[in-house]
Amino acid sequence: MAATGVPAESLSIGEVAERTGLSVHALRFYEREGLLVGPVDRTPGGRRRYAPMDVEWLLVCVKLRESAMPLAELKRFAELVRAGRGNEAERLRLLDAHRSRVDAQIRALEECRSVINWKVGVYEEHLDRGEAGGLWDPTPGG
Amino acid sequence: MAATGVPAESLSIGEVAERTGLSVHALRFYEREGLLVGPVDRTPGGRRRYAPMDVEWLLVCVKLRESAMPLAELKRFAELVRAGRGNEAERLRLLDAHRSRVDAQIRALEECRSVINWKVGVYEEHLDRGEAGGLWDPTPGG
DNA sequence: ACTTGATCTAGACCTTCCTCTAGATCGTAG
DNA sequence: CTACGATCTAGAGGAAGGTCTAGATCAAGT
Numbered sequence: 078m079a080a081t082g083v084p085a086e087s088l089s090i091g092e093v094a095e096r097t098g099l100s101v102h103a104l105r106f107y108e109r110e111g112l113l114v115g116p117v118d119r120t121p122g123g124r125r126r127y128a129p130m131d132v133e134w135l136l137v138c139v140k141l142r143e144s145a146m147p148l149a150e151l152k153r154f155a156e157l158v159r160a161g162r163g164n165e166a167e168r169l170r171l172l173d174a175h176r177s178r179v180d181a182q183i184r185a186l187e188e189c190r191s192v193i194n195w196k197v198g199v200y201e202e203h204l205d206r207g208e209a210g211g212l213w214d215p216t217p218g219g
Numbered sequence: 220m221a222a223t224g225v226p227a228e229s230l231s232i233g234e235v236a237e238r239t240g241l242s243v244h245a246l247r248f249y250e251r252e253g254l255l256v257g258p259v260d261r262t263p264g265g266r267r268r269y270a271p272m273d274v275e276w277l278l279v280c281v282k283l284r285e286s287a288m289p290l291a292e293l294k295r296f297a298e299l300v301r302a303g304r305g306n307e308a309e310r311l312r313l314l315d316a317h318r319s320r321v322d323a324q325i326r327a328l329e330e331c332r333s334v335i336n337w338k339v340g341v342y343e344e345h346l347d348r349g350e351a352g353g354l355w356d357p358t359p360g361g
Numbered sequence: 362a363c364t365t366g367a368t369c370t371a372g373a374c375c376t377t378c379c380t381c382t383a384g385a386t387c388g389t390a391g
Numbered sequence: 392c393t394a395c396g397a398t399c400t401a402g403a404g405g406a407a408g409g410t411c412t413a414g415a416t417c418a419a420g421t
Contacts, residue, residue, distance in 0.1 A: 091397065101398080102380055110378095122387050124398055137334065144331035148378070169342040176335045183328050186321055189286035192279065193318045200311040233367065243368080244410055252408095264417050266368060290408070 087118065087126040097135045104135075112138060112151055114158045134158075144179045229260065229268040239277045246277075254280060254293055256300045276300075286321045 094101045108117060108125075114134050118126040134155075141151055150171065157168045236243045250259060256276050260268040276297075283293055292313065299310045 089397080090399095100380075103378085105399090106379060120387090122398090124387070137338070140331045140334045142378095144328055144335075165342050165345050169339060169346065172335055172339050172342070176332060176339065179328055179332050179335065183325055183332070186286055186325050186328070189282045190318060190321050190325070192282045193286075193314055193321065196279070197311060197314050197318065200307050200314070203307050204311065231367080232369095242410080245408085247369090248409060262417090264368090266417075284408095 086129050088129075088132065090125045090127070093127045093132055093135065096132055097139055099135065099139065107135075107138070110148060110152060112148065112155050114155055141175065144175070145182065146175055150175070228271050230271075230274065232267045232269070235269045235274055235277065238274055239281055241277065241281065249277075249280070252290060252294060254290065254297050256297055283317065286317070287324065288317055292317070 088096070090101050090104055093099075094104060097104075099107070107113060113131065115131075117131060118128065120126055138151060141154075142148075154168065154171055157164050157171070230238070232243050232246055235241075236246060239246075241249070249255060255273065257273075259273060260270065262268055280293055283296075284290075296310065296313055299306050299313070
């Protein structure tokens, strides 16, 4: 069912799927799209054998994706890493730009939350005083 | 160019687009999809005339969408509001569920940010000591 | 009247990001 | 040897959320 005869730490695609939360399909898709740093190792039979480093990279990818980095940008990042030492400044710029976007997202979500909280408050108050309130709900926007 | 002969507060679709940040196309799309609470007023010539209340509803929609509420759920909410008084408890449940998701999103983004911060720190440190660092970048995952 | 810009409708089209299918192969357990 | 599940490749399919086009109409300025 799993690893034998290969470097003890290597993982099958299914195991990587479990560890990263990505689907097996998505893992193959990411690879095709050039989102991985290096080519994935194969067993003599042609199955993928992921190294721990691949998994760590994928875990970073998952975080970047979760924070809405587009695949295209993730690909760009992977290319920079693949190119090797010498472009760290550019990698840094890329990450830093993304970080700003994440901060903006957080701020935006906090604002959304306060709008929702306000709406929730309106409904709670209404329910508290009971439907007996009679003429109610002239509230713009329900 | 704008309102005359209609209730002073009514707005053209272009004006609403400006005020909400939605495109004119998106506004028509939202309407078709049943995301608005009521039918939008029309001029004798057939142009849409939005009431201030429509705009307020749209501004709420924008916030809900920004926080990733699916259109289907927004539509459900619009239906409840359209149905009128009596279903406030359900509206509340819907909003409350969404609020939890927003909180989860914020927490997830904060975790992403800390991963990014760590990565940024790695690159900054590298750049600080100069490329002269020589053998570097055995870092799993670039 | 003429021109220009905003709107109108219906519906085709697009992008992003996967997901799923088909049909074949690998590998391990019985 | 036989099964059976996991994986393989290539490519089709799909959901979400708009965006854009075409061709016509409206409304205002000159």
